Every structure is written in C-alpha cells, then in structure tokens.
Amino acid sequence: MIGLVLAAGAGRRLRPYTDTLPKALVPVGPEGDEEAKTILDLTLANFAEVGLTDIAVVVGYRKEAVYERKAELERTYGVNLTLIDNDKAEEWNNAYSLWCAREVLKQGALLANGDTVHPVSVEKSLLAARGQGRRIILALDTEKKLADEEMKVVVDPEQGVRRITKLMDPDTAGGEYIGLTLIEPEAAEPLADALRATFEKDPDLYYEDGYQELVDRGFKIDTASIGAVEWVEIDNHDDLAKGRDIACRY
Template sequence: MDGVVLAAGRGTRMRPLTDQQPKPLLPVGDRSLLERVFDAASDVVDAFVVVTGYRGDQIRDAIGDSYGDRPVRYVDQPEPRGTAHAIAQAEPVIDDRFIVLNGDVLIDPALPRALADAGDTAVAATEVADPRSYGVISTTSNGTLTDIVEKPADPPTSLANVGCYAFEPDIFEYIDRTPESERGEYEITTTLELLVEDDRTISVARYDGTWLDVGRPWELLTATEAILDDIEGQHVAGTVEGDVHLHGPIVVEDGAQLKTGVSVEGPAVICAGAEVGPNAYIRGSTVVGPDTHVGHAVEVKNTVLMEDASVGHQSYVGDSVLGRGVNFGAGTNVANLRHDGESVRVMVKGDRVDTSRRKFGVIVGDGAKTGINTSLNAGVRLGPDETTAPGEVLTRDRMGE
C-alpha cells in the first residue's frame, strides 16, 4: 500500500516562514514536518508518493528517492486546485489501495494504522470540543459515513474530519466526476458525496491521538512543544565544556558545542553544528537548529532557531520562530507579553488573528537581520532579508510588500 502525502500548498498563513521554503520542510524538533509524517506512516505503507507544487524542488532535494527503506516518488500539482485535484495527480503511479495524508500535520502512527485497517474506503475522524470550525461527520448506526458538513453553525455531531483518507484506485473515476466548487477548487469531500450517492460504504476510522494542523507560525511552537514533551532523559553526544548546567530532558547532538557557563533547562534540542555560549541560557521547549550560533549572555526561551540562525551577545528571544540564516545583532530584544495581559495577535493574510497565547514573540523570515540594540514588539513579523537599523524599535510588521 502506498502513502500519498499532500505537500503542494504555498502555506501563505505561515508567512514569512514559507516565503522561501515549503511549509512541509519547516522543522519540528530535529526533523521536518514532512519527515514526521513519513515516520508516522512507515509501518503501514510500502512506498510514498509526494504531491509537490510550491518550491517542490526543495522537497525533492531534501528527501531524495527514499526515506529509510521506503521508496519515495514525486508527482507535481502545478497549480493549487483543491485536495481532490492534488490526489488525482498521483493516479499514474497508483495501482492499489492507498492512504492520503497531509504533509503539514503532526499525527501519531495510530492514525495511518487506523486507515489501513478500516476497509476499502475510509475517512479519519476525531472527537473535538467545538466542531464548528471543521468538516463535521455524520455516521450510520454501524459507524459508516453518511454526510460531511463543512463548518456548520449547529454541528450534528462532534466528529471532525481529520483530512486523511484511504482509497481504492477507482476513486480517480469519482474525482473525474467531481464538479468545481464555488471557490474554484475540486474538493475531496464532494467526491465522497458522490460515493455515498452511489451507495458505496465509507468507513469512519476513529482516532484520538495527536492531530495538530500546523498552519500558522505559533502552531509551529505548539507542535515543537508536543514533540519535545516526549524526550526522556538526557542524550549528550556533542561537546560540553566545564561549568555547563543541564537540567531536565535534553538532546545535544553530535557536533554541537556548549561553552563554559551555559545553562540549559529542558526540554530542549541542540542540533549538530550549533554553538551555544559562553554564559548563555536556553530554556522551555527550545530547538537550537543545525549550525546556529547563540552568543555570550543570550537567553533563548521556548523558541525555534532554524538552520544557520545567529543571536548576538546580550540578546533575549522568547516564544519566537527565527528562520534560516537570521542574524540578530547584539542587544536585540524580543517582547513576548502585552502590557494589558491579553493574548498576542498576529497578522495572517490581512487579518489580525488571536494566537490564544498570552506569551508570543516574533516571526522572522529567512535571512533577516537586526541592527544592534533593536527592540521587536510582540507579534511582529519581519520578512525574509528585511533589516532593522541600530537601536530601532519595531512595533509593526516589515514584510517588504
């Protein structure tokens, strides 16, 4: 059985982190979202088919032709035209039953297993407290699908469509019959309606494990927190100099270096090639990415530093996500708390969205640089390759638009 992984979207809600890389390659802990989907499904699939689109060459370069002992093939969705259209691109390489997973969602292995065991055609579903923001599933008395209603004001059940499926190859015939939606896309839920109209049995694979849709920047922190919570003990393969203090669950990869006076309070992951200190303080679900630099007297808290990022000495970064190659000048400080105590809001596709986080810092795109003694306000986005002047106080997004 193949695992078809959808990884073609542009990820505009995740900007600026996706302005120069596809969302499925964003890191969660020590590997990408896409790799974590592969990990979850490897026990039930024989090969992967990845549907690429936006910056698909980066996905091909990062993953290659195999993952572990599973072959990986690629098909292209040249323009985003809906989930059914994305799945249809896999038709030339599919000849047996297959499962469909999203390349930007954090899940447990139990989900693909449930789909694999469910029967010919199946949709995964999970119980949610407030289903009004989801596709809501109704079932017969024996648990098969009767209907999916998108974001109903009065949900008929509390079962939410997870967006993961199992199909037989004849699904492609039904996709060919699927009409275009009002928003100009081909929806797989409409395809499922055609199956129901033909009295086809669709199993509902119930799932109660981890399901995190990593669609917005602060959700990358949520996913990171979930993964780091699973670390047990301390795993130190890198170089640790004298007078370094390690507390709680921590991974220090081979090739990482913790200099004198560094203190790390886990959970935390210090990746290969990272250089921390001297006298730096790392705490709270933090990932110090590959080949990063955290300078003297820097504090980094509950933050993701992506590959080759650098935070200059005497800086503070809290509850933030810094993209690849970001360079924070000495004395750069991030505000992560509103004075009124309300949760921090962030601009997403033109709307100011509540993160539901009382503490949230900044989102910084690849290659951005701050001048020394820059101050960044809570919820600010700094776009790729953008800069600040020495001593500047940035209270609004700078996205180069």
C-alpha cells in the same frame, strides 16, 4: 499498499517559513534548530514504522525544495519516494491534487495531508480497520470539541459517512476528519471519477468534497476513531506552536 502525502500547498499563513518552503517542509522542532524535523519527516517516519516503504508525494508550490531533499529523506527513513507534480497547486484546491495521484491509488494507499502532525497510532488504527468490505476509511477524531473551521463528519452506524464538510453546525457532527484516509485499490477508479467531477464543478473544492460526491453516488465510506490522541493540522503560527509541542512527544 503505498503511503501517499499531499504536499503541494503553499501555506501562506505560515510566512515567512513558506516564502521558500512548501508547508510540508516547515520545521516542527525547536525554534531556530536547522536540523529540526519537518511535517513531512514525521509522516514518512510513521509510514516506515507501519511497513509502508513505497511512498508517493504530490508536490507543487516550492516543489524544488522537496526534490532537493528526496535522496536524504529516502536514506533517513529507508523509503522509496515518487514525486508527483501538481501543475495547478497555486491555482486550484486539493481535490485536483489528490486526483493527480490517481494512478498510484490503484495500488491502495494510506493518504496523509502534508500539514497534519499526528502519532503513528493513527496509521495503526486505519490499518487495523481494514477488511469486511471497507474500501475507504477515514481517520476520525470523536473526542475534540468542534468549531466552524474543522472538517466535520456525520456518520451513520450502518451506512457510514453521510456528510463531510466544514459548512456544518458543529453540534450535528460526530467527529472531525483529521486528514488521513485508507484507500483500497478497488476504490481508486470511483474516487478518481468523483474527484474529477468535483474539481470540474469548482476547482476551489477540497478532496473531501470528492468524498461527499462518492457518498452521494451511493458509495459507502467508513471511519475509524483515532481515540484520545494529540494531533494538529498546521495552518497558522498558533498551530505551528502546538505542532512543535506535540512533535517533541512522539
């Protein structure tokens, strides 16, 4: 199994940081600290802690910044990085971005969005949930009070995920998908096919829409609760402030 990070996004709401950097390389340490850890640093550290040292990173917007840091990141975290270019990162949404990694998914992958600050306990929860025929496992926050922006999930105890979308009444959802997924090798080809169908239907769709496509085809997707942990998806400057507060605790 490998680690996989989606780090192709532009993150325009985080300007001026993202004028020159992809969102995954925005610092989440103290303001003005040039040595501060980035979102990508934290994710690589988590992967290394759970024994994932072969890691693929899908890059696109300002990808040269990731290429420049590749050797340094490998030395710092004791990992081997493979960078995968997304040639449509500024045009299409992340269903296509995950599809770009379809070959490495065949090894099995622990996927993390490149904008999620979270503790290593999330990776540990996903790895602990393996087995019993589970092929795709989503990390789910069942503690948070949900609103309109969250990626909401409806789960059936027997059938697994039934719906995953932002476009849902928060009161009907059982939790929020936080941007981390464990994908077993046998799920790679069905997932790649569902992702292709998704972005061919509409290139603006999310990879979570690809998960819904899988569910609609009868594929079971499971979930693992992350418990009461602090995490944040960093989309804007308010999120970044929260991310800095969280990052200094882990």
